[in-house]
Amino acid sequence: MNNRVEKIRGQYGKQLAELICRKVNHHDCCHDILQEVYLKIIQHTDKIEMANNVGPYIKKLASNTVIDYYRAQKNTEKVGKEEDFVSTSEIEAPDRTYELAGSFFMDMIEALPPIYKYALVKTELEGISQKQLATDLGISYSGLKSRVQRAKEMLRQSILDCCDYKFDSYGNVISCCGEDCC
Secondary structure, eight states, X not given: OOHHHHHHHHHHHHHHHHHHHHHOOOHHHHHHHHHHHHHHHHHTHHHHHHOSOHHHHHHHHHHHHHHHHHHHHHHHOOOOOOSXXXXXXXXXXXXXXXXXXXXHXXXXXXXXXXXXXXXXXXXXXXXXXXXXXXXXXXXOHHHHHHHHHHHHHHHHHHHHHHSOOEEOTTSOEEEOOOTTOO
C-alpha cells in the first residue's frame, strides 16, 4: 500500500469502521465492506488527492459502498407474494425478515385497526408499492404513506410494550426480559 492510503487509513480508519458497522448489523459484512472501501481508495487515489476535503469524500465513498451492499442483497433475494388478502394468518412471511418473529408478530399485526393492517400487509409483506396501493384504494399517495407509517408505529409500540428490551448504543437489541415475553 502506498503512503497516501496508509495515511488515510490511519486518519480515518476508525471513523470508517464505526460508520459502516453502524449501518450494517453484521460484524463480518462490516469488515468486508470496509475492505471494499480500502480497495476503492487504492483504485481512486488520484481522485482522492484532488478532493478539497478528504474526510467527507472518504465518508461518502463508504456510505455509497454500504448502499451498494444493500442493493446487491436486495437483488439476490426474492420476496413471495400472495394473490388475495384474506387474513394475516394465511400470509407466508418472507423467510429472511420475519422468521424470528414467530406467531406473536402476526398476532400483533392482526390486532391493528383494519385500514392500517391492510396497508401494512399489502405494502410490507406482499410487496405492493405504496403508489400502486394508493391508486387501487382511491386515496392519495401521502394518505397511504401515513397509514403505513402509523401502522409501523403501532406495531413498534406493541413490540416495545411486550417486553423489557435493552439496547446498545447503536440501537441493537442486546437483551430481553426472557421467556415471559409476549
